[in-house]
Amino acid sequence: MRVIAAEYAQSLAGLDTHSLMDGLDGVKLTFMAMGDRDGAYDPEHRVILINSQTRPDRQRFTLAHEIGHALLLGDDDLLSDLHDSFEGSRLEEVIETLCNVAAAAILMPEALTTELLTRFGPGGRALAELIRRADVSASSAIYTLAERTNVPVIYAVCALSRVEDDPADGAGDSRSAGKAPTDRVLTVRVSSAAPSVKYSLRPGTPIPDDHPVAVALATGIPSTEDSYIPFRSGRRMPAHVDVFPEPYRVLVSFALPTRPSKGEV
The missing domain is CATH 3.30.450.130 (irre protein)
Structure with a gap:
């Protein structure tokens, strides 16, 4: 999932909100009030829904997460392996985890974290720069930076x-x-x-x-x-x-x- 998402991110012209959608042909992006839900991907109507009432950094990570769903559904081999290995609620949990992995790979590419760790070392400044440059929440940044340290x-x-x-x-x-x-x-x-x-x-x-x-x-x-x-x-x-x-x-x-x-x- 990380490889698929990283390759997707590399194919984009940029990582701003609308550029993130460029690699999904025919998929529309819609912002709307969604109550307690952050977002959703509707493969039948090919639309990604984002909760318009959440914080911008949360919206951004949710968008990358839902793109992960679209990428996963487009990879028959990975999807088949998942269904062979898991079922029921456990399958849903694994899919959600993989889409979080995809979101991190899209918004915080390894080249960026490597650059920051090389320049600033594994410290508070590197974490601050990752939050700023990737435009993500502190929680999203801290888990990704720790994993790559x-x-x-x-x-x-x-x-x-x-x-x-x-x-x-x-x-x-x-x-x-x-x-x-x-x-x-x-x-x-x-x-x-x-x-x-x-x-x-x-x-x-x-x-x-x-x-x-x-x-x-x-x-x-x-x-x-x-x-x-x-x-x-x-x-x-x-x-x-x-x-x-x-x-x-x-x-x-x-x-x-x-x-x-x-x-x-």
Whole structure:
């Protein structure tokens, strides 16, 4: 699916909304109110429907996702393999996952992520540039960048949230203890780890006030320094922290120390 989508993207003159449709002969694009649905592809009438009431970046990813549906239905071999391997709700889940893969491949080609990782390294700035240049949401960008990062890194987007909205376990977290329900604390909104990392940073994890991530949000100044990953359990794992602040949020990467190879000290 990734190969099919990447080849489709390479055939386009551009990746703006209307150029994305150029490779689908006879398929029309329609924006309309769709309630809770983001979009749909109607193969019978050859039309892609996009919810006109969602955010522009969400509309863009949904369009690429629905193009994925069209590409999948146009590949008899892949479609046959899927029906041979899955059925029922599981088949539907796999198809939706593959169309998300297609959307990422169309909007965030490997050449772009390779360029950004080479230029900026696996840090917050690379994530910010991917969001901007691909015109996608932070969630879409963070998963794709993490998947294509070949060093042990955890990416995260952090922002202020109310204490009462923070999904703390049990009786709460000591780092937000004593704060009123109307107070706002800096927490992890979304995170994703490179394939070589076995740890995860859960959404809702509080960021201590003296952590480089919190300092960057307060000052608006990017930073890169040795610090730690503030896991929800209270464990602090040493990591090199690369922070890129934006208004109201912080894009960050936590690079884990690599084990020395045999013979190294």
